[in-house]
Amino acid sequence: MKRSIQIFAVSALAAGIAACGGSSDGGPATGSVSVDVTDAPTMEFTEVTIAFTGIRLQHKSGEWEEFTFDEAKVWNLLDLQGGASEPLITDEEVLAGNYKELRLLVDTENSYVVQKDQPDVELSLAVPSGEQSGLKLKGDFIVAADTTTDFTVDFDVSKAIVNPQGKSLADYLLRPSLRLVNNLEVGSISGEVDYGTINQEAACDYEGAVYVYQGTDVTPTDINVNDEESGPLMAVPVSDDDNDGIHTYTAAFLTEGNYTISYTCQLDDNEADDSATMEFQGTQNVSVVAGENTEAQPIPLVP
Known part of the structure; x- marks a missing residue:
């Protein structure tokens, strides 16, 4: 992952570790960093393919750490849901300490989306300055000295992709709607949705999302x-893998803390205010503990 979203989440323990340590030759302290990418899902598309060509990290000193990939790392982000992720960089040595910005470089010519109602058409996806300055995440995060710090970039497709409506040569635009989380500080929420019962009582447009x-x-x-x-921090589609009317969901990479969850089966236009027409059910509070999965109460709630 309301609102005041904490874009970068790092623990006081990591901060203490980063302040200590140094290189064996007396030079600046270094640590290793790993960064993966995941997706907070969308309902409109069946494919959101992004070609990543590199990553940059800016230290508080102003110095940039840059990693350019020999070959673009190309993934359909919709395959990276429910806790799945793919590595951008792994155990790369960098200066230890505080960083203030992360940038993802993207090859726009090989990035595209596919809509549910046009399954055979690849629609172009423009990333403003994606190849030059990249998709930017600003904020503070810490790379600990003498150890590896693992982060995950949560690529929120439902908020990131917008229709330029004739203002661009591309079919869609990709905005920098990203979260960075420390993997040691995240947990998840999972649960069941009784879609069959809900569909008898509500006018469902689709299977819905939490x-x-x-x-x-x-x-x-x-x-x-x-x-x-x-x-919302994210909207997670539900799915009926067993075809028994019970749909399940998993909201992953949530920093430790308290959350509210709620289910709706009405379609949501991410560029319009649909709150007045959307019906939410099963609203409940859920606490997330780092390193654990929290099972939410079934939706609809059983009296």
């Missing part, structure tokens, strides 16, 4: 890229 909000007792609202301060 919306996750940071904090307790949050009033559910829609995804609206024009009003990100009040929207």
